[in-house]
Amino acid sequence: MRVGLDIGGTKTDAVAVDSAGAILARVRRPTGWGPEAVVRSAVAAVRSLEAEVAASSADAGPMRCIGIGIPGQVEPGTGRVVHAVNLGVDELDLAEALAPLLAVPVSVENDVKAAAYGAFALSATPGSMAYLNLGTGIAAGIVAGGGLWRGARGTAGEVGHISIDPAGPLCRCGQHGCIEALAGGGAIAERWGRPGALPVRDVFDAADRGDAQARELRVGLARGVAAAVRVLVLTADVDTVVLGGGITALGERLREDVSAELAASADASAFMRSLRLSERVEMLPLGSPAAALGAALVGAPEEALARG
């Protein structure tokens, strides 16, 4: 079997996958803060997953390899992650730290790219796909021809920093009106500026109650997401755009806002109408194991894949 971990800011999601790519078992455990604690919680998640598999009747075979999805920049071809700020990690060679503890090859991938590949693996449609992650920041992973689009220099799918309004809010990147400045959970929370564990949900609730600032932020979020969908379809021409990430916990309210925004541009433009964008946007089900599954599948060495 292969193992995939999605190391998120609050929890580590771990799946065991058989040679056909089917999920045999899944566990979720809290993620530690800082490099050592992240490594410790990753090991604990793997041990707990192994116990889960052993307790089941699955014919899993020994663990062959581990793939990890992690927020932050992963240096191409290495197991090193830098700037994983949500984990308290400035720099960490996860593959080097974990391989001796777990005695199998470890590969590391950016979590959005891993989730893109996992969402593609879970999807029934064989076409090309972009996975648009709506979290603290906004970024996409693109799957085409059955594989992850890696690009030339590591910025494939970084649609969050495309500016769609020169008069829009200042982005943390220094530009104005970036998609992330409008639709990123971090930027929305900052502009909302009130305490609360789920600021984007608070904004939606306040907008429903008629709060003017909340309404403006909520409209901005839909504008940003719709713009990202248009950019992905008009540039990479993917069949579908799958929305995922923390903000999608808002469910139908988010979907309706985005659909309304796409419908407005379709009303204004025959060209936009011809793209049928609303029909091409899907939402990843809440609690989907896409990122952990993608991590298990995308980085597995060929020989490990062949052996299952």
Next chain:
Amino acid sequence: MRVGLDIGGTKTDAVAVDSAGAILARVRRPTGWGPEAVVRSAVAAVRSLEAEVAASSADAGPMRCIGIGIPGQVEPGTGRVVHAVNLGVDELDLAEALAPLLAVPVSVENDVKAAAYGAFALSATPGSMAYLNLGTGIAAGIVAGGGLWRGARGTAGEVGHISIDPAGPLCRCGQHGCIEALAGGGAIAERWGRPGALPVRDVFDAADRGDAQARELRVGLARGVAAAVRVLVLTADVDTVVLGGGITALGERLREDVSAELAASADASAFMRSLRLSERVEMLPLGSPAAALGAALVGAPEEALARG
């Protein structure tokens, strides 16, 4: 030998290419107006190219196949082009019309995609590339992994209709602030509204003389082109963006405007600075045979390629 034609609004550019992809001969002839005249001028260009090859000492062999680049929508996998408005063609099956007259297989490709592949073939750099065509409209072709990125539904590279400013000018597509509404030659000529054979050049000249409207249009053009470059790098993550098309006849004045716009966003944003966009933008030399060459190479049937 293979033959490539780039059928443009005023002239048809034809090249003969050997099995290694080298150009043996090139001729340019006026393009006729309307479906029958387009077919006639294509045949005339091929005959004239054959005479040119015969008169040379090149060991070209018989013509094996013809690839055609044409402005308009080419129905995938067919030789049919629709909405080639610059040619007076509403609908034409070019492959069906030409194959019996020329007695070889004919493939048809959108001219921007053909130019993208040709620019890649002419380029010394092996990485991925976007070719951004600055003409009446704005569109790009993307080459990655050595091949043309075709996308799912024929909109790959259609960056011209990404809106970058909700307060920007109305685009012919119905949206506001599209890249094409700011940077397309057609949109600029319409807003300039004064007679002249080369309206974008007139705008640049008038801006140099201090005309306020011309300055605004000229700044908009650079903003649009710079935005297209950012979109292509942040979404498809191509190594280089090659500018081509009629507007690039403006040469250094255009390059300087676009570089200044990219430099301004690099000054404002460390992230933008890290992308080194100015260094990744190139201009196709004026009179480059990229589109005709790409047409010859991109659509050639495998067996014709094998035979040269």
